[in-house]
Amino acid sequence: MEPILQTxxxxxxxxxxxxxxxxxxxxxxxxxxxxxxxxxIGHTGSGKSTLIQHLxxxxxxxxxxxxxxxxxxxxxxxxTRQTRFHVGLVFQYPEYQLFEETxxxxxxFGPRNMGLDxxxxxxxxxxxxxxxxxxxxxxERSPFELSGGQKRRxxxxxxxxxxxxxxxxxxxxxxxxxxxxxxxxxNIRDYHEAHGATIILVSHSMEEVARTVDRxxxxxxxxxxxxxxxxxxxxxxxxxxxMGLGVPQMTRVFHQLRAMxxxxxxxxxxxxxxxxxxxxxxxxxxxx
Ligand SMILES: Nc1ncnc2c1ncn2[C@@H]1O[C@H](COP(=O)(O)OP(=O)(O)OP(=O)(O)O)[C@@H](O)[C@H]1O
Ligand SMILES: [Mg+2]
Numbered sequence: 001m002e003p004i005l006q007t008x009x010x011x012x013x014x015x016x017x018x019x020x021x022x023x024x025x026x027x028x029x030x031x032x033x034x035x036x037x038x039x040x041i042g043h044t045g046s047g048k049s050t051l052i053q054h055l056x057x058x059x060x061x062x063x064x065x066x067x068x069x070x071x072x073x074x075x076x077x078x079x080t081r082q083t084r085f086h087v088g089l090v091f092q093y094p095e096y097q098l099f100e101e102t103x104x105x106x107x108x109f110g111p112r113n114m115g116l117d118x119x120x121x122x123x124x125x126x127x128x129x130x131x132x133x134x135x136x137x138x139x140e141r142s143p144f145e146l147s148g149g150q151k152r153r154x155x156x157x158x159x160x161x162x163x164x165x166x167x168x169x170x171x172x173x174x175x176x177x178x179x180x181x182x183x184x185x186x187n188i189r190d191y192h193e194a195h196g197a198t199i200i201l202v203s204h205s206m207e208e209v210a211r212t213v214d215r216x217x218x219x220x221x222x223x224x225x226x227x228x229x230x231x232x233x234x235x236x237x238x239x240x241x242x243m244g245l246g247v248p249q250m251t252r253v254f255h256q257l258r259a260m261x262x263x264x265x266x267x268x269x270x271x272x273x274x275x276x277x278x279x280x281x282x283x284x285x286x287x288x
Contacts, residue, residue, distance in 0.1 A: 009064035039213030056087035088164030094155030104139040128161035149180035231267040
């Protein structure tokens, strides 16, 4: 399968030539495939936001390329513009970027920019609102009357209403309570399933990505040291720990069991997998 998005030797240097010069990404090669649910994880300042802002042409590479469906997104102005419609980006703390007087107007901002007709805009606004659990009668209210979690869902709806093929979310659950976290992860999963969209979820939390994504990309100091299925990435427990990341608690317990000489499958990160590993261990012991 051809990647939907690709970075080739992507480097980004902020404030080049000034005393504040900072290399945020160095020679990053990353392939992202249509329909996958990708997680990006890394410590504060590792380069996650810088990386994803290149994927929809918000930042321009200092060196290297970004390709969307095999074509350089900076090839022409029109291509950059089109990429921004197909690759939707929800910023970190997007609730601070709501500005319209009604929720409806806020969600319709993106589709309106795309030049769609009024009926299509209306359909998309209602569908996007529905995805994030907003009721029709809330649409004429001011976004500023909402709670923090609800505001964030309005901001996500504004990007979903553009019906992007790739939906990128920069730490969408940061600072929310556990119920708010579950709602947002549920909204994203619904969009993923209903549209077959590619999802890129940036997160700080190993626990969160472990149970949501198909593939995990670790960013550390502007490079990608590991990527793969979560269970593969978690094999690098000590290195992840050294990057200030750490594996899920469940995985740590199983690694410790193995270190103590228990012959158990340690590539475990959910309760269900733990149950299976223990059952498997017990049946093997019983069989001996
Ligand atoms: N506009 C900017 N100008 C200069 N340096 C920047 C700018 N934005 C980010 N940086 C620096 O680039 C590096 C990568 O930052 P980035 O925001 O991509 O990290 P991050 O992984 O998203 O962090 P966080 O988890 O805190 O959101 C950091 O050292 C940061 O200080
Ligand atoms: Mg960030």
